[in-house]
Amino acid sequence: MNNITSNHYNLDKCNNCPVRDLSFCNALDNGALEEFSALSKTKSFQDGQLIFSEGKTNEYLGSVILGIVKIYKLLDDGRQQIVSLGFPGDMLGNIIDSEYNYFAESVGDTKICFYQVARINNFAESNPAIYRSILGKTTEQLGHAREWLLLLGRKTAQEKIASFLLLLAEHHKGDSPNQAFKIPLKRQEIADFLGLTIETVSRHFSNLKSKQLIREYAGHMLTIVDYDQLKSLA
Amino acid sequence: MNNITSNHYNLDKCNNCPVRDLSFCNALDNGALEEFSALSKTKSFQDGQLIFSEGKTNEYLGSVILGIVKIYKLLDDGRQQIVSLGFPGDMLGNIIDSEYNYFAESVGDTKICFYQVARINNFAESNPAIYRSILGKTTEQLGHAREWLLLLGRKTAQEKIASFLLLLAEHHKGDSPNQAFKIPLKRQEIADFLGLTIETVSRHFSNLKSKQLIREYAGHMLTIVDYDQLKSLA
DNA sequence: GGGTGAAATTGACATAAATCAAATGGCGCA
DNA sequence: TGCGCCATTTGATTTATGTCAATTTCACCC
Known part of the structure; x- marks a missing residue:
């Protein structure tokens, strides 16, 4: 500029x-x-x-x-x-x-x-x-x-990811609690925000998905399935 | 209060x-x-x-x-x-x-x-x-x-320690460049400032001492022996 | 000067996350 | 439909840092 x-x-x-x-x-x-x-x-x-x-x-x-x-x-x-x-x-x-x-x-x-x-x-x-x-x-x-x-x-990678997802969810508070939203950042950007590598970010996303705490579909649309449990990880 | x-x-x-x-x-x-x-x-x-x-x-x-x-x-x-x-x-x-x-x-x-x-x-x-x-x-x-x-x-433990020492040195700029000063924090506090454990802090201090970049004596008085080289590590 | 306790150091080992490498998935476009 | 390009995921391995456990240092005080 x-x-x-x-x-x-x-x-x-x-x-x-x-x-x-x-x-x-x-x-x-x-x-x-x-x-x-x-x-x-x-x-x-x-x-x-x-x-x-x-x-x-x-x-x-x-x-x-x-x-x-x-x-x-x-x-x-x-x-x-x-x-x-x-x-x-x-x-x-x-x-x-x-x-x-x-x-x-x-x-x-x-x-x-x-x-x-x-x-x-x-x-x-x-x-x-x-x-x-x-x-x-x-x-x-x-x-x-x-x-x-x-x-x-002081937080672990898993805690970082959980905190990040909750931060995003905060910005959709007007919607219903478990409203789906698009993750606006690429994996590399998430990594640069959380002080991690892209691979670690990816692995922990996979982890949260396999635990059914979140769902991801159609180009990074995200649903937090179990908000409380995600919060307990953050 | x-x-x-x-x-x-x-x-x-x-x-x-x-x-x-x-x-x-x-x-x-x-x-x-x-x-x-x-x-x-x-x-x-x-x-x-x-x-x-x-x-x-x-x-x-x-x-x-x-x-x-x-x-x-x-x-x-x-x-x-x-x-x-x-x-x-x-x-x-x-x-x-x-x-x-x-x-x-x-x-x-x-x-x-x-x-x-x-x-x-x-x-x-x-x-x-x-x-x-x-x-x-x-x-x-x-x-x-x-x-x-x-x-x-994004910084490694060694870079964190070096950055921390330079930060302290900044607050003694009135003195001569290699002026000795007291490290005001305990090792545990340094660890809590740098996102490390006390052991890692201690190890890297020992490391810098053995490389002769710094000297420590008489109850945590510190001299930065090679300011430029320390800066290159930060 | 020797005893005490907190702080710091050092060693041995464990592990979370990084690194290196490959495979997969998704999307625009010819 | 299939090619090409990224982004993402997954796997195998390494490594920096954490953890656990002694040991040492040092300030303080009787």
């Missing part, structure tokens, strides 16, 4: 952007909300498309509107760790640092709403609710990151 | 508290700083003393003044993961959540400055610099947490 206004990004202004209901600006009163939303622009990304890179100037703050974004870090030799999954309503990036510290990539097709960091900072000076809201989002992300530290540092 | 005002905590007001130079309130102008600092109280803790617990009401925001605080999470069976080390100047807790999500414990003797969350929130409404400053601290902690996700998920 070197230059968000360059025409190949196909931006369109989103005066009535869903971000209002989803995102960090929902703390504003109506007048301020109008003004703030006018600063935003949405953009669509395809599966695997790079959204921003470590080291690049932190010019835009994003808000995921549709789809999932993976935030990851790399070691020199290519080892990868996904440090966060951005679901709709989640904030992307921050308004503090001068550079991005991570890579962000679209998982499946996504839609993201962007705000200029400079303008947000400017706007927030006279609207503490913006700071407060962004602080809330950041604190939430810190909580998730620390939950994942516990998972990566 | 059930009740910070109970007398056994031995609180004393810190009108001229070092937190001013170290902490999240240094963004304020002098007038506001006076007012804000007056809300703080310092307290001392001994090695191993519990500072706050998961599930307790989030009544106080802390700022580490002296010593080191470990923030950790537990699994039901007692497995522990340290998710953050709080060094002087670091913020402890947050002003968003209604409950603490972690355990905090003193590593060695510490001194911590506390503010009432309710009063900070109140004060910040008319002082966006406070929100901004706390947001900066939180964003920084998120960055550290994600760096550690990479370490826990």
Whole structure:
């Protein structure tokens, strides 16, 4: 995202952007909300498309509107760790640092709403609710990151897989408890999220299937058959 | 920290508290700083003393003044993961959540400055610099947490140990590059920070010593003999 | 100075997960 | 229908780290 206004990004202004209901600006009163939303622009990304890179100037703050974004870090030799999954309503990036510290990539097709960091900072000076809201989002992300530290540092592969499936299920809570949903990540991405290899992930999926705790069919549609027992493994 | 005002905590007001130079309130102008600092109280803790617990009401925001605080999470069976080390100047807790999500414990003797969350929130409404400053601290902690996700998920035991030693060395940067310093954590705590067992930690310390990359003496005083080579292992 | 107990080290062995390698499955497309 | 390309699964084997069990070190204190 070197230059968000360059025409190949196909931006369109989103005066009535869903971000209002989803995102960090929902703390504003109506007048301020109008003004703030006018600063935003949405953009669509395809599966695997790079959204921003470590080291690049932190010019835009994003808000995921549709789809999932993976935030990851790399070691020199290519080892990868996904440090966060951005679901709709989640904030992307921050308004503090001068550079991005991570890579962000679209998982499946996504839609993201962007705000200029400079303008947000400017706007927030006279609207503490913006700071407060962004602080809330950041604190939430810190909580998730620390939950994942516990998972990566202390859980077994089976526990990791179970926790991951329950995390996904959380994002379908509106549906019935055992509602089927599509696993949005490839096996390699799951491995990079859980600090495992693709083979270990695959083996434990097979394991859970043979134990009849989950069912998978038709291109990674998943049903959690026994939610409670899966939870006891996490 | 059930009740910070109970007398056994031995609180004393810190009108001229070092937190001013170290902490999240240094963004304020002098007038506001006076007012804000007056809300703080310092307290001392001994090695191993519990500072706050998961599930307790989030009544106080802390700022580490002296010593080191470990923030950790537990699994039901007692497995522990340290998710953050709080060094002087670091913020402890947050002003968003209604409950603490972690355990905090003193590593060695510490001194911590506390503010009432309710009063900070109140004060910040008319002082966006406070929100901004706390947001900066939180964003920084998120960055550290994600760096550690990479370490826990993808680094080998040797790389973890090397990274840990370099982290400690970072906090002695004022000194000469190869300045000796005391390792503040016990082996078990290092293990809980790195997602390893105590035996693995010990073995890799022995390893680094036999390779002459580090020296340890007189009660865990440490010298990094070959900084560059240690860095290449991290 | 010798005794005590916690912390750290070391050794022998077990095992979960990684690695290497092959087979299978699924999907778009000619 | 069948080819080609990935993604996934499965199998065989290795290895890093965990586990269990002594032993050693060291700080502290009488």
